[in-house]
Amino acid sequence: MTTKQLNCEQRINENMQNTEHYISALLAVFDNDKDSLDPEDDSDAEVLRIIDADDIHESSIFEYGLGVDVHKTYRIHLSTGGPASFIEVITDDQDEIIDVYYHFQDWFDGAKRKVDETSSIYRFALTILEGSGVR
Numbered sequence: 001m002t003t004k005q006l007n008c009e010q011r012i013n014e015n016m017q018n019t020e021h022y023i024s025a026l027l028a029v030f031d032n033d034k035d036s037l038d039p040e041d042d043s044d045a046e047v048l049r050i051i052d053a054d055d056i057h058e059s060s061i062f063e064y065g066l067g068v069d070v071h072k073t074y075r076i077h078l079s080t081g082g083p084a085s086f087i088e089v090i091t092d093d094q095d096e097i098i099d100v101y102y103h104f105q106d107w108f109d110g111a112k113r114k115v116d117e118t119s120s121i122y123r124f125a126l127t128i129l130e131g132s133g134v135r
Contacts (some may be wrong), residue, residue, distance in 0.1 A: 025050040026061040071098065076128050081109050082107045087115070087125045095134055 028034045034051060037044040038105050050056065070093035074078045078085045083106040090099045102114040115122045 021046045022050055022054075023064070025054070025056050026064055030058055030061045032058075034093045074129060074134065076125055087121060088112070089125050089129060091134075095129075097126070 021043070024043075026038060028047060029051060034048070037048055039045050039048055045068050054060075072091045072093070072095065074091070076087040076089070078087065082103060085102070085104050087099060088101040088103060090101075097106040100114050100119075101112045102121055103110065103112045105111075115125070
């Protein structure tokens with residue numbers, strides 16, 4: 001019998017909580033605040049366990065992240081109110097397009113779709129950005 005692995009939506013809360021504890025440990029050591037943690041508190045006890053188990057030191061905070069990406073987001077508003085629509089263009093720091101999304105929103109609801117490079121919507125977005133001096 002095989003066990004089915006949970007999907008990301010089912011796993012994200014636990015993963016986020018683990019990340020929260022790990023970053024709390026990094027910050028406690030970086031801020032020299034380890035002594036303020038209460039070993040009787042479950043959350044603080046987990047942070048203290050991580051500090052000891054992972055040999056966290058003051059510079060560990062700078063070693064945790066793998067890197068930093070810069071993305072810019074441009075919105076081309078097509079209509080406002082209910083319903084509203086806009087095109088979201090995400091670029092890198094050199095204004096090269098990474099992704100384009102079409103958004104449709106109505107009261108307390110919304111949806112978005114990734115736009116293919118062959119789409120007229122994509123071409124329109126590219127034209128608008130170039131015309132406004134972005135690219």
